[in-house]
Amino acid sequence: MQKRTWVAAAMAAGLAWGAAGAAGAATVTVLTSFPKELTSAYQKAFEAANPGIKIEILNKNTTAAVAYVRELPEGQRPDVMWASAPDAFEVLARAKLLTPAPDTVNKNAPTKIGNFPLNDPEGMYYGQALAGYGIMWNTRYLKAHKLEAPREWSDLTKPEYFGHVAISSPSRSGTTQLTVETILQGEGWDKGWTQLLEMMGNAAAVTDRSFAVPDGVNNGQYGLGIVIDFFGLAGKYSGFPVDFVYPSVTAVVPANIALISGAKNADEAKKFMAFTMSSAGQQLLFDPKISRLPILPYDTLKAPAGYPVPQEVAKRAKVHFDTNLAESRYQVVINLFDQMVTFRLKELQAATKAIQEADKALKAKPNAQGKDLLAQARSLAYSPLVGEGNAKDPQFLELFKKSRRDVAVSKELTGMEQMWADKAKSNYAKAQQLAQQARGMAK
Known part of the structure; x- marks a missing residue:
């Protein structure tokens, strides 16, 4: 009864707000x-409660959205930024493209999820939902291909998963960029990239x-996908034959919402921002087509049976996500992944x-020289082209934050990316050759 009263009060407040602005x-x-399933639900609910807006x-x-806001002059920008990647909001905040809106925050939300602040400590953006990163799979597909369901990222490096895994490019998907960054923070730069490249x-x-x-x-179409949790949960709760797991190396971080500076x-x-964080707005997150984790405690909402509890996921997660670290190397990570x-x-x-x-052949018939060649092949194929030293070098990182509109900057960045592309191609070809030689020695 108390939950219904809370929701009714929130909706009544929304209607009163709407009447005032009509x-x-x-x-x-x-x-x-965010996908249409989510945005349409919020658009419909908010407009019903606020007929004058x-x-x-x-x-x-997300990457294109950040660039879009940065390029537009004040007065022509959109009003609200709403996305998953906290480091993207940090980029906008540091560029002074966000405006505080503390009166939109729901006071019933916790201040932290695990050790991670729900809202920006500077008050420039606010957690509206929560998300973790993991692996989804098609149960029928795995059964047909006689594959075990994975539990950890390292499982996806196993030979039996070859040709069965899908991922989106982090340069085109903010959620994938967060997943990649989470693995890098959890494993460390060099080990993280090695694991990522083996998975890829x-x-x-x-x-x-x-x-x-x-x-x-x-x-x-694919057996397994590396995704943010709501993709896996939405498939599962919408009735598709899929399941989802949070590996131990994951993080629970807010999907954020913010007021853009110069909003009309x-x-x-x-x-609108306040509505998305209200009890009525949070309840929408449980829609099977949306399936996101709310910021509000479950005792103020009506959660489906067995639905993941973000505080419990955060307690198990090994990564305490560092937004500043992610923001500092944002462009380096996505550019390196692409190349x-x-x-x-x-x-x-x-x-x-x-x-x-080669590994399979050498296990069946060991050969010392073949083992050495295989180790060289692995090093060539699975080592990052940017070392940890450069990844921590402020001068190196600053180059990737500069505008490509500057001809000199564009030329330098393009040249570096081409060098990475050529080196990657050469390394993979050499690795393939060495591995084939190693396999030949096992005959």
Whole structure:
């Protein structure tokens, strides 16, 4: 009864807010990377409670959204930024492109999830939902291919998963960038990249949009997908034959919402932000097509039976996500991933297949020289082209934060990326050759 009263009160407040603003109709432009299933639900519910305000959804992936806000002058920018990646909000905050809106915060929400602050300590952006990172799989697909369900990221490096894994490019998906960064923070730079590259050697595809991965797993195109949790949970609770797991190396961080500086309709935008964090707005997250983790305690909401509890997931998670670290190397990580994986997937796949075949042959018939050659092949294929020293060098990192509109900067960055691409291609070809030689010695 108490829950119903809380929801009713929140909706009544929303209706009262709407009545007050009905006299002057306004349009709030929301810039977001979220799928239509989520944005449509919030748009419909908010407009019903606030008939004087229209919501316009402008959908862009997170990286493109950040660039879009940075390029527009004040007065022409969207009103609200709404996305999963906390480091993207940090980029906008440091560029002074966000405005505090403390009156939109729901006081019933906790201040922290695990050790991670729910809201930006500087008050520039606010947690609206919670998310963790993991692996989803199609249960029928795994049964048909006689594959075990994975539990850890390291499982995806095993030869039996070759050609069965899908991921989206972190340069095109903020949620994938967060997943990659979480692994790097959990394992450390060098070990993290080695694990990522071994996993990616088993990849069937690197997609342009994050939605393509869960869609492909749901319909059986791919066996497994590296995803943010709500993709796996949405598939599961919508009735697809899929399941999802949080590996131990994961993090629970907020999906954020913020008021953009120079917003044309700031007051109305704040009303929308407040609605998304209200009890009524949080309850929408349990819709099977949305399936996100709310910021509010479950005793104030009506959660489905067995639904993941974010505080419990956070307690098990080994990664205490460092937003400042993620923001500092944001461009380096996504550019490096593209040059080593996205644009060189076929070469990485070929090297990985040769390594796996050589490893199998040498286990059946050991050979010392073959073992050495195989170790060299692994080093070439699975070592990052940027060492940990450079990844910590402020001067090196600063280059990637500069605008490509500067001709000199653009030339330097393009030259570096081409060098990475050429080196990756050469390393994979050499790794494949060495692995094939190693396999030959086992005959």
